[in-house]
Amino acid sequence: MTVTSEQLRAARALLQWDQKTLAAVSMVSLATIKRLEPNSGPLKANKVTIEALRRALEAAGVEFISQNGGGPGVRLARPINSE
Numbered sequence: 001m002t003v004t005s006e007q008l009r010a011a012r013a014l015l016q017w018d019q020k021t022l023a024a025v026s027m028v029s030l031a032t033i034k035r036l037e038p039n040s041g042p043l044k045a046n047k048v049t050i051e052a053l054r055r056a057l058e059a060a061g062v063e064f065i066s067q068n069g070g071g072p073g074v075r076l077a078r079p080i081n082s083e
Helices: 005-015 019-026 030-036 047-059
Strands: 062-065 073-076
Touching: 005 019, 005 030, 005 047, 005 062, 005 073, 019 030, 019 047, 047 062
Parallel strands: none
Antiparallel strands: 062 073
């Protein structure tokens, strides 16, 4: 499944993460995240980078939704712990 910049931004918003947090958790540079997010459509990065971002967000509870007539999206697979 292709990950879009819109999904990346939405996933961060669901988790209440800033770009710096995503960079730290995914081990992808902050500069790379800042470069990827403003563009529309599929992320234009190497596969390793996209997979690192996706794995970090999925491990935190984000589920990526593929194009299914309503467009790609994200949702929380489980509630966020708010302790």
